[in-house]
Amino acid sequence: MNNKIPTGYKKTEIGIIPEDWEVKRLGEVSKIVGRIGFRGYTKKDIVKPWRGAISLSPINIVDGKLNLKSNLTFVSWNKYEESPEIKIKTGDIIFVKTGSTLGKVAIIEKVVFPTTINPQLVIIKVFKRTNNKFINFYLNSFTFKNLLNKVLDGQAIPTLSQYQLSNLLLPLPPLPEQKDIAKVLSDIDNLIESLDKLIEKKKLIKKGAMQELLTGKKRLQGFKGKWVKMKLGEVFDIKRGASPRPIEKYITKKSNGINWIKISDVKPEDKYLVKTEIKITQEGAKQSVVVNYNDLILSNSMSYGRPYISKIKGCIHDGWLLLKRKGKQNIEFFYYLLSSYKVQKSFDLLAAGSGVNNLKIDSVKELSIYIPPTLEEQQAIAKILSDMDAEIEALKKKKEKYEQIKKGAMELLLTGKVRLKTINNGEGKNNDIEGETRKLLWNKKIRL
Structure with a gap:
């Protein structure tokens, strides 16, 4: 193994870094403040939106950015004024110090409304001689995340004290x-x-x-001519999927297995079904419903009403409906038609009457469309x-x-x-x- 240190670099307690870089504790380049225990808040301190200050929580940090578009909590003005040291200011960095999302970080680009933090967060106020954006990027890096994982190793409920956070080392150019x-x-x-x-x-x-x-x-x-009103069952042969039972008996890893199509094989925004996670045996396929290339399938249970065009051959369970064209129809057009606002609202109405939200095949067949x-x-x-x-x-x-x-x-x-x-x-x-x-x-x- 080549342990030679490159020219212009040096070995430190955090690894090899440039000679003119320093190793600093986070607490040396910033002040870290959090909500003091006895100044925590309870449900009685929560107020209606915009009747108090925003109290940030881990859910307000999304992909390393502050997100104030939803999931906002507000605390009373008295509770906000009680802890002036944790009033959010432009340039502050917020850090999740406890719970499953420990380590989430975001910089405050601009304060748009009086804001504080909940007990799960701390504020890192970077000193002027250090660049706060550099610190924010470093705290969001894989290098820092790996360091956190080592510090937190074995904890049932991940928690980092302000003292531990302030003593974490970082390379500083x-x-x-x-x-x-x-x-x-x-x-x-x-x-x-x-x-x-x-x-x-x-x-x-x-x-x-x-x-x-x-x-x-x-x-x-x-193009001209009046659009035609038809029932969906007049345009497609519609059939509910079926599952061989118990399904575990028919799952296979053999190369001649048949694709077993599940809701989890596609995302809501997908247009095409291109692969499946598991396959079933030929015998299992005989007890199911076969989907061919370019067939249209429609989810009819739980996340109902989602259409997809299959680009593979496979089988569907009873959480799907198969729509096979009766005549010459453009399958892409019908994918978009079934995805449209008007048809989706119709699906909502059809599913609303049942205990579990799903689409009954007869109702889908009777659905009126214009083409x-x-x-x-x-x-x-x-x-x-x-x-x-x-x-x-x-x-x-x-x-x-x-x-x-x-x-x-x-x-x-x-x-x-x-x-x-x-x-x-x-x-x-x-x-x-x-x-x-x-x-x-x-x-x-x-x-x-």
């Missing part, structure tokens, strides 16, 4: 490099956020297009919506790519394995942080 690293990672964050907004915008555009195109309110150029008078119009509508889906999917993949890039960049930049100092000019100023970071990360096989 000179302040200018902290700022440069935070700038690069913030730029990637901003790109991811802009992609998120663009994805949501495209989804809204698609939603509007569905409401117009799938109801006949807007007709595509070249274009020609196959060509179905195909044209489906193509427009499919193109929109493809654009959204491409943006999601691009976002996922940059999320992976960010993870890789964090592990390299926050530990000093990749230096931004190497691109500083003689005056200590940075000419092109982003461009040079691309080169450095490329050398590490991570594309930016």
